[in-house]
Amino acid sequence: MNRTNEVKVLVSLEKKGKKNKEAIWLALAKQLGKNRSGKTVVNLSKLQNLSKKIGDKTIVVPGKVLGSGKISKAISVAALEYSGSAKKKILEAKGKAITLSELAETNPKKSSLVIVK
Helix, strand or coil, X not given: CCHHHHHHHHHHHHHHHHHHCCHHHHXXXXXXXXXXXXXXXXXXXXXXXXXXXXCCCEEEEEEEEECCCCCCCCCEEEEEEECHXXXXXHHHCCCEEEEHHHHHHHCCCHHHEEECC
């Protein structure tokens, strides 16, 4: 994803947070506003381990999901971007791999989300 698109996502999340007075969207926007070296990058293995602890909540990654590791159950992930293999593995396990913009449009309850930092 190029920087222009990242900024668009950041601005839309920030607006949503201010309009609806929801801190979760402001926190995501703040995380996305960090420079490239501060972006969150996680492997599927970390998401698999996290999913065992949090149950059916959606895992939110304000950065990129990489394909290292295996997914043994369906998980729901929302991220800024995915590597090709990460998205493929999530979908093959009958999980959901959506963008942060798509997540914001669905307007989920804050309690159903877990942000990975």
